[in-house]
Amino acid sequence: xxxxxxTYTFTTRSKVVSNKKMTFMEKIYFPAIIKGMLxxxxxxxxxxxxxxxxxxxxxxxxxYRGKHVLKRDDEGRERCTACGLCALSCPAEAITMIAAxxxxxxxxxxxxxxxAKVYEINMLRCIFCGLCEEACPKEAIFLTNEIVPSNYxxxxxxxxxxxxxxxxxxxxRIDISKRQTTAVLEFKKDKNQSxxx
Amino acid sequence: MLTVTxxxxxxxxxxxxxxxxxxxxIGGDVVPxxxxxxxxxxxxxxxxxxCLVKVSQSSAKDPRPMPKLVxxxxxxxxxxxxxxxxxxxxxxxxxKAIVEFLLINHPLDCPVCDQAGECDLQNLSFDNGKExxxxxxxxxxxxxxxxxxxxxxxxxxxxxCYRCIYTVDQLTEKRVHGxxxxxxxxxxxxxxxxxxxxxxxxxxxxxxxxGALTDKTFRFKxxxxxxxxxxxxxxxxxCSGKVTAWMRGEEIYRITGRKDKYGELEEFICNxxxxxxxxxxxxxxxxxxAIQRYSVISQNHxxxxxxxxxxxxxxxxMIKQEDYKRNRKNNFNN
Numbered sequence: 075x076x077x078x079x080x081t082y083t084f085t086t087r088s089k090v091v092s093n094k095k096m097t098f099m100e101k102i103y104f105p106a107i108i109k110g111m112l113x114x115x116x117x118x119x120x121x122x123x124x125x126x127x128x129x130x131x132x133x134x135x136x137x138y139r140g141k142h143v144l145k146r147d148d149e150g151r152e153r154c155t156a157c158g159l160c161a162l163s164c165p166a167e168a169i170t171m172i173a174a175x176x177x178x179x180x181x182x183x184x185x186x187x188x189x190a191k192v193y194e195i196n197m198l199r200c201i202f203c204g205l206c207e208e209a210c211p212k213e214a215i216f217l218t219n220e221i222v223p224s225n226y227x228x229x230x231x232x233x234x235x236x237x238x239x240x241x242x243x244x245x246x247r248i249d250i251s252k253r254q255t256t257a258v259l260e261f262k263k264d265k266n267q268s269x270x271x
Numbered sequence: 272m273l274t275v276t277x278x279x280x281x282x283x284x285x286x287x288x289x290x291x292x293x294x295x296x297i298g299g300d301v302v303p304x305x306x307x308x309x310x311x312x313x314x315x316x317x318x319x320x321x322c323l324v325k326v327s328q329s330s331a332k333d334p335r336p337m338p339k340l341v342x343x344x345x346x347x348x349x350x351x352x353x354x355x356x357x358x359x360x361x362x363x364x365x366x367k368a369i370v371e372f373l374l375i376n377h378p379l380d381c382p383v384c385d386q387a388g389e390c391d392l393q394n395l396s397f398d399n400g401k402e403x404x405x406x407x408x409x410x411x412x413x414x415x416x417x418x419x420x421x422x423x424x425x426x427x428x429x430x431x432c433y434r435c436i437y438t439v440d441q442l443t444e445k446r447v448h449g450x451x452x453x454x455x456x457x458x459x460x461x462x463x464x465x466x467x468x469x470x471x472x473x474x475x476x477x478x479x480x481x482g483a484l485t486d487k488t489f490r491f492k493x494x495x496x497x498x499x500x501x502x503x504x505x506x507x508x509x510c511s512g513k514v515t516a517w518m519r520g521e522e523i524y525r526i527t528g529r530k531d532k533y534g535e536l537e538e539f540i541c542n543x544x545x546x547x548x549x550x551x552x553x554x555x556x557x558x559x560x561a562i563q564r565y566s567v568i569s570q571n572h573x574x575x576x577x578x579x580x581x582x583x584x585x586x587x588x589m590i591k592q593e594d595y596k597r598n599r600k601n602n603f604n605n
Contacts, residue, residue: 157382158494162570173491187415188383188491211382 136252138219139202142195143248144239145214147185152239153214156190160206160215168199169206185212193238197222197231213258216250273350274331277301277324278358290343290354291322295533302533303356304366304395306373306480307432308344309535315437316344319430320369321395325362328353340365363399370400376410376455377481378427386482388495388567391534392430413458418448419467421487421546422476426458429483435459435475442539443469459483470509473545477528477536488546489517489525496567498524503554509541515560523549532563 099105125132134140145153156173174191176184183189206215225231240248272283277294278301284293292310294302303324308316316322322344326337331351340362343354356362374396381387413426431450436459439446447465450457461467467475476484498517503526505512517525526545528536548554562569 155382156491157387158497159382162494162496162567173493175491186380186383 134219134221136219139204139217141197141218141220141222142200142206142233142238143216143218143250144193144235145216145250146240146242146247149182150242150244151183151185152189153185153212154190154193155184155186155188155212155214156193157211159209159211163205163209164200165203165205166199166201168196168201170194190235193235195233195238197233198228207253216248216253218248218250218253273348273352275348275350275352275354277354278356284348286347288348289316290324290326290341290346290348290352291316293348294343294354294356300357303343304391304399305344305533306391306395306430307434309434309437309478310533311535311539312434312437312441312478315432315434317342319373319432321366321373321399323362323365323369325355325359326352327355327359366399367401370396371405373430374400374404375406376427377430378410380428384425384428384482385485385490385495386428386479389534390482391480411455416460417487418461418465418484419472421473421542422467423485423487423490424459425483425485426460427483428481429459430481431457431459432480434478434480435484438475438478438539439467439469439472442471442474445469468542470541470543471539473542474528474536474539476545477530480534486525486546488549493519493524496570498568500560500562500568502529502557502560504557505544505548505554507541507544510544511538511540512544513538514540514544514554516554516556518551521551523551523554525549529560 147153156171158171158173161167161169161171170192171190171194172192173188176187176189180189202217204217207217222231240246273286273288274281274283275290275293276282277290277297280297280301282293282297284296288296291303291305291308295310303322305316305322306319308319308322320342322342323340324343325340326346328334329337329352330349343356373392377392381390381393384390387393410427416424416426418424433450436446436449439448448459448461448467451460451462452458473486476486479485495517498519501516501518503514503516505514513529514526515529516523517527526540526548528538528540531537
């Protein structure tokens with residue numbers, strides 16, 4: 075057996091270049107062009123992979139991590155107490171907040187003694203990892219399956235409480251029940267946790 | 272000198288030293304946690320029972336173990352004593368139970384509480400406690416009151432360690448607050464709405480192991496882990512003027528005393544330093560304070576108080592690059 079001359083390559087993909095002479099058919103190129111055009115035209119009759127985005131929307135998963143929402147409780151009070159754990163857990167440092175003390179006539183607005191006067195998420199920094207949701211001890215912040223819309227101005231991507239807090243109206247509340255993992259539900263079952271109801 | 276062995280570490284101490292103090296001389300894992308004992312306050316200790324240890328040999332003469340676990344902050348060392356802290360399962364179990372007891376009436380309002388992040392009880396229950404509570408009854412509840420102009424009292428959170436009472440007794444001229452009533456209804460208060468406004472009364476905020484006594488000038492301003500602790504000092508006529516300034520950017524959010532690794536103040540500071548001097552120009556800032564690595568406070572991403580200039584001007588950047596190249600060339604030539 076004669077030993078074949080081995081060619082060593084760095085990757086599995088690299089091809090060994092040869093400079094063999096082309097045949098006549100290869101030289102005129104036409105067959106190759108026709109072959110290529112046939113592939114192109116055949117795509118006209120195939121199902122389209124693109125959709126017309128704002129008019130048609132692609133179905134996204136129910137547990138998709140999109141725009142955030144700050145939830146209210148059943149009585150319409152804001153759940154967030156500005157504890158800062160979401161900002162601490164945020165790997166992109168997208169969240170900032172300023173806390174304030176609840177006054178006597180604001181009992182129906184805020185759940186706890188302390189609330190977030192300013193709560194801002196910089197959607198350009200946010201990487202939608204969902205750690206804020208995981209860190210939240212009050213079940214106040216959740217990610218929804220809405221997509222953050224595009225905009226021309228950078229400032230408009232800093233979402234304040236006006237864009238994040240869900241509406242007071244019970245019908246307009248944002249449903250996040252699909253995002254409630256078994257761990258959250260298990261946690262909620264424990265009545266000893268005073269903030270559950 | 273007396274010889275004592277704690278968790279297999281032997282040390283010689285002077286007569287009259289307690290087990291806890293001897294353990295602190297050894298340092299490290301051997302030291303039992305303490306919620307009420309405060310080395311700078313005379314008479315403190317013996318109330319919270321978190322520092323319980325097992326004495327497996329009473330002394331050199333009497334090798335029998337002590338019948339019960341003892342509070343290490345109150346038990347003086349005897350020659351030849353052998354003490355077990357972390358090495359005894361009995362102590363660890365007892366400590367777990369004590370944490371549960373302390374948390375019986377402690378509300379779960381860490382997200383609201385200003386002490387969160389530097390709270391002794393939080394650390395204690397994190398290290399020794401259970402994850403869930405077995406307590407189903409309602410907790411005792413009190414109104415939040417102002418005691419003094421700058422101090423807020425959340426009696427719900429108090430664990431009745433008596434530290435604040437010893438502090439005011441030993442630092443200021445007149446004590447106007449104390450523990451009223453007895454048993455599980457006992458509460459800290461001033462007698463008929465009095466005000467604590469002695470010169471050194473602000474120290475009760477730092478001394479408090481939980482968030483029962485909090486600084487009103489810092490109330491809900493920021494979470495401690497977003498602030499950078501900086502050592503600062505100023506010439507003060509009343510106290511040493513050595514403090515920790517908690518800053519964010521170039522703003523001072525609050526002033527506290529300097530705490531050592533056991534959470535005790537190195538020096539007590541006066542109210543003027545603590546509450547009134549909040550401008551950066553009032554203080555000479557020495558530099559960042561060393562925060563223990565496991566602490567949540569070291570989680571903040573600040574390294575200095577000056578805002579970093581992210582993008583250098585182009586010219587400056589080019590000069591820097593040229594300098595760098597030249598240096599590298601020179602290094603090669605040499």
